[in-house]
Amino acid sequence: MKILLNNRVEEFSSSKLTVRELLEIRKLSFRMRTVKINGRFIPPAEYDNTEIRDGDNVQVIYLMSGG
Amino acid sequence: MKISEIKAHLGKYRVGIAGAGGLGSNCAAALARCGIGTLVICDFDIVEEENLTRQFYFTGQVGMKKTCALKENLMKINPNVKVIVHDTVLDRDNIPEIFEGCDVIVEAFDRADMKEMIIETVQTRMPGIPLIVGSGLAGWGNTNTLRCRKIDDFLYVCGDEYAEVSEELPPLAPRVGIVAFMQANQVIEILMNRGKKMER
Numbered sequence: 001m002k003i004l005l006n007n008r009v010e011e012f013s014s015s016k017l018t019v020r021e022l023l024e025i026r027k028l029s030f031r032m033r034t035v036k037i038n039g040r041f042i043p044p045a046e047y048d049n050t051e052i053r054d055g056d057n058v059q060v061i062y063l064m065s066g067g
Numbered sequence: 068m069k070i071s072e073i074k075a076h077l078g079k080y081r082v083g084i085a086g087a088g089g090l091g092s093n094c095a096a097a098l099a100r101c102g103i104g105t106l107v108i109c110d111f112d113i114v115e116e117e118n119l120t121r122q123f124y125f126t127g128q129v130g131m132k133k134t135c136a137l138k139e140n141l142m143k144i145n146p147n148v149k150v151i152v153h154d155t156v157l158d159r160d161n162i163p164e165i166f167e168g169c170d171v172i173v174e175a176f177d178r179a180d181m182k183e184m185i186i187e188t189v190q191t192r193m194p195g196i197p198l199i200v201g202s203g204l205a206g207w208g209n210t211n212t213l214r215c216r217k218i219d220d221f222l223y224v225c226g227d228e229y230a231e232v233s234e235e236l237p238p239l240a241p242r243v244g245i246v247a248f249m250q251a252n253q254v255i256e257i258l259m260n261r262g263k264k265m266e267r
Binding site for chain 2: 043064
């Protein structure tokens with residue numbers, strides 16, 4: 001499948017991925033971040049049962065301390 | 068558009084600022100100068116000597132509540148701005164109450180887990196209210212890595228989303244100030260565009 005990940009087209013061999021799987025594949029699971037899919041905010045509790053499919057617009061926002 | 072018209076327009080709006088540290092205090096100062104009608108500012112901390120490397124406070128204000136000190140400073144900049152302060156810790160339950168009626172909210176927390184908390188709260192419980200997040204501002208230099216990234220109409224992220232504050236990479240006035248002003252600039256862009264739609 002092809003998805004839009006932070007405004008870039010990215011291709012994955014599987015036809016769907018959970019949010020958790022995507023974060024693990026991209027080695028993002030250890031970072032503090034937040035996720036939106038097609039404009040919908042995904043609470044961390046839903047990372048295991050929310051599926052990302054072909055054509056989805058996925059935004060991962062990295063949260064760094066400091067402010 | 069003339070500055071008087073801009074001020075008259077921005078004077079109609081209310082902006083929430085979650086945190087009065089490096090991001091919040093500098094962002095509030097920029098918004099006050101531009102004539103935002105009402106600023107709702109929330110912080111629980113007091114001004115410390117160490118804060119003066121980047122936050123909009125003065126030596127004589129060390130020991131004061133940040134909310135009181137910031138209100139004092141904003142009044143000196145622009146007495147026409149209405150400043151409402153809340154000296155409390157923000158959480159999932161009080162954010163919708165404290166920032167009720169705000170047209171835009173600025174996230175200006177220090178800790179990453181608090182940033183996550185307010186994003187989740189505003190996105191799920193205050194739909195339609197744009198949130199401007201600051202993330203990645205530690206250290207110095209690398210000016211061009213700082214940017215404002217639009218996620219969608221209701222979420223923007225200012226900073227490099229990379230540099231984390233640590234003992235060896237402290238926050239300093241220039242990068243913190245750039246990000247704080249980026250957040251203020253995004254608030255103004257959103258509010259000025261809102262005006263355009265209404266004129267049509």
